[in-house]
Every structure is written in structure tokens, then in C-alpha cells.
Amino acid sequence: MQLVSNISKIVILGLLVTVCQACSTSSAFTKRAVKLEEAGLNTEAAASYYTALWKNAYNVEAQIGMKKTGQIVLNSKLSEWSATRINRNLKQGVYDYLEILEYQKRIAKVGVELTIPDFYQKDFENMDVEYLHNVYDEGTALLEQEKYDEAEQVFKEIAVLDPDFKDISELRDIAYLEPLYIEGSRALEVDHYREAHEKFSLILERDRDYKNVRELDKEALEMGLFTLAVMPFDNATGKQGVESKTQAYVLQSLTGMRDPFLKVVDRQDLDHILEEQRLGLTGVIDQETATEVGALLGADAILRGTVLTHTTQAGQKRTLRKEGYSSYKVKKYNRSTQKYYYETKYKPVSYKQHSQRNSARVTYQYRVVSLTTGEILASDIIEKELVSEANYITYDGNIDNLFPSDGNAVIRSGSARNQLKTLYAAPRDVKTTAQLADDMYVAAGEAMKEKMQTLMIDVIP
Numbered sequence: 001m002q003l004v005s006n007i008s009k010i011v012i013l014g015l016l017v018t019v020c021q022a023c024s025t026s027s028a029f030t031k032r033a034v035k036l037e038e039a040g041l042n043t044e045a046a047a048s049y050y051t052a053l054w055k056n057a058y059n060v061e062a063q064i065g066m067k068k069t070g071q072i073v074l075n076s077k078l079s080e081w082s083a084t085r086i087n088r089n090l091k092q093g094v095y096d097y098l099e100i101l102e103y104q105k106r107i108a109k110v111g112v113e114l115t116i117p118d119f120y121q122k123d124f125e126n127m128d129v130e131y132l133h134n135v136y137d138e139g140t141a142l143l144e145q146e147k148y149d150e151a152e153q154v155f156k157e158i159a160v161l162d163p164d165f166k167d168i169s170e171l172r173d174i175a176y177l178e179p180l181y182i183e184g185s186r187a188l189e190v191d192h193y194r195e196a197h198e199k200f201s202l203i204l205e206r207d208r209d210y211k212n213v214r215e216l217d218k219e220a221l222e223m224g225l226f227t228l229a230v231m232p233f234d235n236a237t238g239k240q241g242v243e244s245k246t247q248a249y250v251l252q253s254l255t256g257m258r259d260p261f262l263k264v265v266d267r268q269d270l271d272h273i274l275e276e277q278r279l280g281l282t283g284v285i286d287q288e289t290a291t292e293v294g295a296l297l298g299a300d301a302i303l304r305g306t307v308l309t310h311t312t313q314a315g316q317k318r319t320l321r322k323e324g325y326s327s328y329k330v331k332k333y334n335r336s337t338q339k340y341y342y343e344t345k346y347k348p349v350s351y352k353q354h355s356q357r358n359s360a361r362v363t364y365q366y367r368v369v370s371l372t373t374g375e376i377l378a379s380d381i382i383e384k385e386l387v388s389e390a391n392y393i394t395y396d397g398n399i400d401n402l403f404p405s406d407g408n409a410v411i412r413s414g415s416a417r418n419q420l421k422t423l424y425a426a427p428r429d430v431k432t433t434a435q436l437a438d439d440m441y442v443a444a445g446e447a448m449k450e451k452m453q454t455l456m457i458d459v460i461p
Helices: 002-038 042-055 060-086 090-108 118-144 148-161 168-189 193-206 213-223 242-255 267-277 287-297 414-425 433-459
Strands: 226-230 262-265 301-314 318-334 339-370 376-394 402-404
Touching (some): 002 042, 002 060, 060 090, 090 118, 193 213, 226 242, 226 433, 242 262, 242 339, 339 402, 376 414, 376 433, 402 414
Antiparallel strands (some): 301 339, 318 339
16 A cells, blocks of 8 residues: 555656646746737737647736737737728638638637627628629539539538538539549440449449439449359369369459459359250360350350469478587686676587478469450469478577587677577478468469459450
């Protein structure tokens, strides 16, 4: 309990010190403000009083000074604004008055209320309404001229000044949505389905009931749909099952693509169709058979692949005995200074360095063939190799005392010691070849996904 009490006292003492420092700073700003006020520099004086009150809201002298000089500054701003109002500069008048209101709010945050006569507020409201009507007319004129970007900027300004002014919200939406609607409709007319969908999606995010955009977007998605049938992969490696696993991961990656225009034919449906039609697609699909196959599969193209190589290699764990030195301290006596000191000595020791490297590698060739024209849309070879290796040391002693050896003597350099410490802390486990093979299949599937994403942009603009 005594410990808790002492801690509480320390905390309270700290708070009191902080408060005293703030009061001292506030007092300094107040003194500066008084001198500025005496010199007739009311704007500068008001700024110093403001800072003093931020430091200490209970500074009475600063409150009185802020009320006096702040009101003088505010009145000066109002007088300048009256001249602007008389000159009929509507825009400047509106924004200047808004700055005056902002100044009043700012001073109110430090507890000082400045007053604005009611007639100023009425004059501003009349000016504001007149300005809003003028800008509104300007915006609607731009909208009629189909200058949508300019119109949108005008309506944004009105929304800031008065978000409920007339039908400003609706007009602002039109200024933003209509050009997207026009661009999307034009893209749809020239069969640029992806571009059309992108424009329509932006509209739907803002207004799902804008014109007939939902129907047009649905049309773009349906017309641009690209159905891809993934055929069973061939195996040129002699290792059983690698083609099925490679194809499975490729299929998994493709079905995970977030492309609304790509549809991947389900493997079970594909096998069922092939079995029913007794259709073998092991040969080359030419233009003569492409249309027939496309109709049977309900697909626009097929993806065929051949696994060319598939290897895994488990490296042996190698251990080497390495020579080094261990440092230790020897206490000695200096007769001349009559003081004890410690001398660093080194004794030969040994540690072990271990290394192991496992790897897995797959190479497969793929082709995407159009079932409309028989054209090869894409063809490439994908190669993926994954390696897992470990390289570390073990030492029975204190690693902080271990030094490397150059074969004859101790190496004392910091970089050499840090290298030993890094090897001592290095990971000691390697992935098995089975784990690497699984990761490799995933990487191979992702590589096919990247290739297909590029192709889809070319096929569906």
C-alpha cells in the first residue's frame, strides 16, 4: 500500500509540474500580448492572447484581453466585408463572411464569445442566396452544354455552401453519372464489354437505379462472357499422377480469378460431355473441328497442357567440423598501478556447420485454343522451381564468446563474429520434397492465372 501511495504522489507531482509549466508559458504569452496591445497591434495581440488561453484556459487576464482585442479584430473584418458587399462582389463577399464566422468559432474554442450584429448575418444570408442562384444557373447551363466535369465542380461548390439547395444533390449526380453512362454505352456498342462494365460499375456504386444501367451492365457481362474448358493435361514425364495434380492446381487458380468475364467449365461436367459424345481431344483441334467442339462443350476456348518435367531432389544433410576460439577472462595484477585488471585470452574450440538443400521443379507447356476459329490464342512454357535450404552452426559453449579462426589464429573482427551469430540463429528446418512439391503446384497454378489474366484483357477489351 505504501508503494502505491508513493507512486500516486509521484504522478500527482508530475501533473503539478506540467500544470505549472503551462501556467508559466501562458503568463509569458499574456505579457507579450499586453505589450502588443499597448502598441496598437491588436491582431498580433489577439493571436498571443489566443495562445495564452490554449496554454491555460483559466488565465483571466488573457480572457479579458482576448475579448477586447478579438472583438476589435472581428469588427475590422466586418467593416471590410461591408465594403465588399456594397461593391456587389458576391463570391468574395460570401467566402469572406465565412472566414469571419470561422474566426468567431475559433475564438469560442478558448472560451471567449465574440459578437456579430444581427444585421450583418441578414445581409450575408441575402448575399448567399443570390450567389447560390447565380452559380446554380451557371451549373445548369454547363449541364445543358454537356460540360459535365465543369458542371460537377460547380455543383460541388453549391453542396458545400448549402447541401439542401434546390435539387443540387440530383444535379450533382447527373453531372457525375451521365458521362459514365455515355462512355459505357458507346463502349458496349463497339463490343468493348470490359470497358462498358467498368463504367457501369462506377454508376451502380453511386445509383443502382440510374436509367437502364443495370440492364446494360447485365448485357455487357453476358455478351462478353468467355467460357474456358480446362482439358485433362498430358504427361510427358513418366511419373504417374503429376499431370492430374498440375491440372487441378491450375483449375483451382483459374476459378479463383476475379474476372467477371471468365467462366471455367467444371471438370465433372467436361468429363461427362466428353464421355457422352465419345469425343477424344488428344489430337490437334483445327478450324474444321473447332466449331463442333465449341458447341458440344459450350465453351469459347480450351486450355490444354502437357507436363514436360517434374523432379524433386532431397539433399543429404552435411555436417562439417569447424575450428574456432572461445574467449575467456583472466584476472591479473598490475604492480605499477597496484590495481587488478582482466586480460582476454583465447582457447581453441570446435563447432559444427550444418547444411541441407531440398528442391522441387515442374515445367509444363500450355495452349489456349479458340473453339470458334481454331486459332491458338496463347501458348507458353511455365517453369517453377522451389528450394528450401538450411545453413546453420551448432556450438556447445556460449555463442557470445565464439570467434572464428583463419586456420592459424583467432579472427577478432566484428563482422566475422556477427556472421557466426547469424548462422547460429539461422533456421534449422527444411521443407520436405513433398511440401515443396505442393507449394510448387500452387506456384505453377498462380503463374497460369497471371498468363490468363493478361489474355482475358486482350480477348475482352
